[in-house]
Amino acid sequence: MVKLGFIGAGTVGTALSVKLSKAGYPIVVVSSRSQTSARKLAQVIGGCLPVGSNQDVADAAELVFVTTPDDAIAPVVSQIRWHEGQSVVHCSGADSTDILQPARKTGAYVGVFHPLQTCADAKRAIENIPGSTFALEAEEPLLTTLKDMATALDAYWIELKARDKVIYHASAVIACNYLVTLVKLATDLWQTFDIPRHQAIRALLPLIRGTIHNIDAVGIPQCLTGPIARGDTGTIKKHLNALRKTAPGLLSTYRELGLNTIPIALAKGE
Known part of the structure; x- marks a missing residue:
């Protein structure tokens, strides 16, 4: 199964990594602005290495989730040397894959995996994921991978075009x-x-x-x-x-x- 890494150990990153780990996906590496947060998440998951730089995540994982605050996604992605053939996914509701263009230019697959759910804190987000819907934006073969992940989380999925994202997110708000x-x-x-x-x-x-x-x-x-x-x-x-x-x-x-x-x-x- 594809090896996953997370950049960002906040509410969304914690909830997704914990649920995906329980579903059988190997979470091998995590980084965060707070080393304490990265270490705590790694301890919860088990078999996950907390690292000091985002580049370490990109070098170790086949699929990287960027679960930073929305405004930080583009700057974070632009500072990393991505590898051809790996996958880079963000979880923003309003942004499309356009903000992942630096990764796409290196030959990486890019996508969006947005949980249509309220995430007041990690514990409640983990509890609320089953039965939720994930909004997906990606091309094959990554699209199928994201669909499988949503199914593994006991969730539903919908496909969105880049032009639909902002109105979709306004609806959620x-x-x-x-x-x-x-x-x-x-x-x-x-x-x-x-x-x-x-x-x-x-x-x-x-x-x-x-x-x-x-x-x-x-x-x-x-x-x-x-x-x-x-x-x-x-x-x-x-x-x-x-x-x-x-x-x-x-x-x-x-x-x-x-x-x-x-x-x-x-x-x-x-």
């Missing part, structure tokens, strides 16, 4: 990051009637989980409930009046979300 924002805004309203945030979150989480379950079980638009789905304009007017008095800063957000919900409600009613 809306679904993940902005969900956090919506929950924050909702719990802010609870504090106007003296319910602290931790209690508001405890109360709202079953509602959120129920909504996600309905999306999964019956799909969009059938999962939509609430006043817009019912055509209850009276309740919407009450909401707008209350927000105007209590939380005027939320009015534009509420209106915009409502306007985008109307087509879903109409589709459900057809």
Whole structure:
């Protein structure tokens, strides 16, 4: 099986290397800005050598994952002497293989292996990988290798073109990051009637989980409930009046979300 190396021992690098190791892939070498992080990861995996330079990773591994912060990928890749026939893969959601051009010029295969998953920390990222989807961008034979890796991780995969990456990543931000924002805004309203945030979150989480379950079980638009789905304009007017008095800063957000919900409600009613 192909020998893997990791440049970057942060959350994504740790989660992927641990899961791939458990799936039978040999992780032979790792480097990181922090030698402590590289040593810790090597100890967790076993049989993995922590090294002091990124070049050492490129010299020892047949397939190198560059799991640095996105802005560091291109500079890191440009400073390494790559070898013809080896593979270089990054895990950025928004960037294409274009930032791996220095490796491609040397005859290396280049690709993208982006986990469509929230990675709050390494432990939770490891737990969340099974069942996730990986966005792949590569040419053969590397593409098949990445597909096999996703399958070995009990995950799904999709192929993307370079031109699709930014919109794909924007979609992920809306679904993940902005969900956090919506929950924050909702719990802010609870504090106007003296319910602290931790209690508001405890109360709202079953509602959120129920909504996600309905999306999964019956799909969009059938999962939509609430006043817009019912055509209850009276309740919407009450909401707008209350927000105007209590939380005027939320009015534009509420209106915009409502306007985008109307087509879903109409589709459900057809």
